[in-house]
Amino acid sequence: MPEGDTVYRTAARLHAALAGKTLTRSDFRVPALATKDLSGAAVDRVRPVGKHLFIDLSGAADRRLSIHSHLMMEGAWHVYARGEKWRRPGFTARVVLRAGDTEAVGFDLGVLELTAAPEAAVAHLGPDLLGEDWDRVRAAENLAADADRALGLALLDQRVMAGIGNIYRNELCFLAGLHPAAPVSAVPDPAALADSAHRLLTANALTPVRCTTGDRRRGRELWVYGRDRRPCRRCGTAIVRGSLGTGSGPAAERVVYFCPACQPVTPGSGPVRRRTGSAGR
Structure with a gap:
């Protein structure tokens, strides 16, 4: 299972690619989110909390939301230029986010959800070893x-x-x-x-x-x-x-x-x- 440092690097890479940009396409490939469209939402930041990863959004139809994911054993987020060949099979993709010419793809994610209360999803965690509020x-x-x-x-x-x-x-x-x-x-x-x-x-x-x-x-x-x-x-x-x-x-x-x-x-x-x-x- 990816550990906290892996998730930290993943979040940093996604933040560099998406933060400050507006989503022009979202494609959720899990039944519970299949009809969700986040086009027009702005990516405020991407942040890790322990082994959890949040993509914080604003301006979507649902107002403020976060995409919450957990890599579990096999998951990964990749960043591609639009049209670039993916390094994992397409059937393993769980979500595709496009912002202009940038595509972020979440593969084999163990947890994928939209939440208006991201802190509740991690309220059970102890101090984050890589968090700003490490205690x-x-x-x-x-x-x-x-x-x-x-x-x-x-x-x-x-x-x-x-x-x-x-x-x-x-x-x-x-x-x-x-x-x-x-x-x-x-x-x-x-x-x-x-x-x-x-x-x-x-x-x-x-x-x-x-x-x-x-x-x-x-x-x-x-x-x-x-x-x-x-x-x-x-x-x-x-x-x-x-x-x-x-x-x-x-x-x-x-x-x-x-x-x-x-x-x-x-x-x-x-x-x-x-x-x-x-x-x-």
Whole structure:
């Protein structure tokens, strides 16, 4: 699933292409919005909130509206010159927005809706790691609120802080020296962990290659994610790939990666199932 930095870059690209322009065509390819026509609406701004993306409009027949989308696992927004060939199949397009000679196309969007109350759609989220109103104190309080919860699950909970996905949760656990199954109570300083998350996402907000190690050379960008059975960059121990919990929900489906030496199991840790086979992400 695209993480907060990916959505941030997507919003920046769409904002540069659409903001200040008037839509000359809109084509929604989902049943609930198929009859909506936003022609004549002005694009005020495009903004991310965690993993959510909003295109704020004014001057449409419905007055002020926002196009709310979430990329989920497979979604993407592309910007094209009018008439340029799309890089994804047309049948995967969920919305096409045209402003003069610019076309923005949303493909395979997991969420697509029009809303007059955009803030209500994200009211449940914790502090946005890349937002102007980032609040480290509230993020730390949210994280510490459920002391018995596995850290690897808490970090994926967007109600704690918004923007972390599976890559960052694995990298943050490694940088903290904590096993993903360790309870939140094992975190010595929740505010420091929140700061680390904020620092990592900010550093990668506008870069095409995500990096947590400080070494952007190909193959050296990450500490543990996707490195099953490869040597730990710190101690040489083989990285382990597994999954948290015993359920079948989204959290259990996303794999964890950890170094058993640098991130030893601590008292109170929950179960981790080792996974073998191709390196699913």
